[in-house]
Amino acid sequence: MIETMLQSLDALLLLLFGLGALVGAVLMIVARQPMRVAVALISTMFFLGGIYGLLGVHFIAAFQILIYVGAVMVFMVYVIMLLEVRESAGLRYSKLLLPGLVGFGLLLGVIIIAIWRALPSPVGKLGESAYGIAKFSATFLNDYWLHFELTSVLLVAAVVAAMAVIKVSRRARHG
Amino acid sequence: MDRTQLLLGLAVALFSLGLLGVIVRRNVLVMLMCMELMLNGVNLSLVTFAQQTATTVGAMLVFLIFVVATAEIALAIPIVLLLVRDKRTLDLDAYSDLKG
Numbered sequence: 001m002i003e004t005m006l007q008s009l010d011a012l013l014l015l016l017f018g019l020g021a022l023v024g025a026v027l028m029i030v031a032r033q034p035m036r037v038a039v040a041l042i043s044t045m046f047f048l049g050g051i052y053g054l055l056g057v058h059f060i061a062a063f064q065i066l067i068y069v070g071a072v073m074v075f076m077v078y079v080i081m082l083l084e085v086r087e088s089a090g091l092r093y094s095k096l097l098l099p100g101l102v103g104f105g106l107l108l109g110v111i112i113i114a115i116w117r118a119l120p121s122p123v124g125k126l127g128e129s130a131y132g133i134a135k136f137s138a139t140f141l142n143d144y145w146l147h148f149e150l151t152s153v154l155l156v157a158a159v160v161a162a163m164a165v166i167k168v169s170r171r172a173r174h175g
Numbered sequence: 176m177d178r179t180q181l182l183l184g185l186a187v188a189l190f191s192l193g194l195l196g197v198i199v200r201r202n203v204l205v206m207l208m209c210m211e212l213m214l215n216g217v218n219l220s221l222v223t224f225a226q227q228t229a230t231t232v233g234a235m236l237v238f239l240i241f242v243v244a245t246a247e248i249a250l251a252i253p254i255v256l257l258l259v260r261d262k263r264t265l266d267l268d269a270y271s272d273l274k275g
Contacts, residue, residue, distance in 0.1 A: 014178065018185045025192040025212055034204045034265070041208050044189070048215055051182070055226055060237055064218075067241050072211065072248050079252050080204060083259055093199045094267065100198035104191050111187045115180055139231040140238070147235070151242040158246035165253045169260075 014054050021047035032092050034080050042073050059133040182223040189216030201267045203255050207248070214244050 024044030031037050045068045052061035140148065189212055196209030218237050225233020255265075262269045 025189050029196050037205050037208055094201045097199045100195050104195040107191045115183045136231050136234055144235050154246055158249050162249050162253050169257045
């Protein structure tokens with residue numbers, strides 16, 4: 001009894017979070033001010049974190065909130081406030097609006113039909129085959145240690161590149 | 176409808192909405208945020224597939240995408256700052272002389 005109630009609550013929450021994420025994404029396209037777009041994206045990320053939590057991958061949910069909302073989006077909001085370029089009464093959409101919409105519809109239609117038709121039957125049931133962070137970390141550092149090291153190289157390269165961008169512009173400004 | 180199909184449909188919707196935003200919006204910062212939305216859609220599909228096949232490879236890829244997204248933002252934001260300092264606007268049409 002309680003088991004089935006919990007399962008239906010799970011499904012309901014999944015549906016609600018999915019709907020919230022979708023609404024946030026649509027608001028991102030419609031909203032005019034960059035700050036509103038940022039808030040919509042943050043809400044979408046929170047809903048996605050809820051979905052990850054419901055699926056049983058709690059560490060990905062935590063990192064979704066920590067890295068995406070906590071680092072990337074705070075950085076983005078900070079830049080929006082820093083720039084404070086007022087949008088004049090200019091257009092919201094570029095002249096590619098119609099082809100963009102057509103391409104959007106085609107892409108969505110084709111992939112949704114493909115998903116609907118042929119999906120292999122799942123090995124594990126969703127939300128049940130949850131693997132904890134212990135198994136994940138062991139796999140990560142045993143089998144994928146090279147990728148892990150390569151990400152650190154990538155991060156160092158990104159930091160150096162960002163500093164180089166700033167430096168080049170400063171040199172250009174001073175002559 | 177199956178839960179896997181629902182989640183994959185949501186992932187596709189997020190990805191294509193992000194692509195639509197990158198194509199149709201004119202504001203550079205909004206385009207960057209739409210790229211983040213595309214990455215989020217990919218992450219959702221990876222997690223769903225990882226759950227479906229009960230492997231850890233999907234979660235590993237999600238972690239790599241986190242790192243790449245962070246590096247991308249760390250590089251893109253200074254470039255946008257420099258562009259805005261040069262042109263005093265976020266409108267994409269003002270940067271059309273970058274075509275060369």
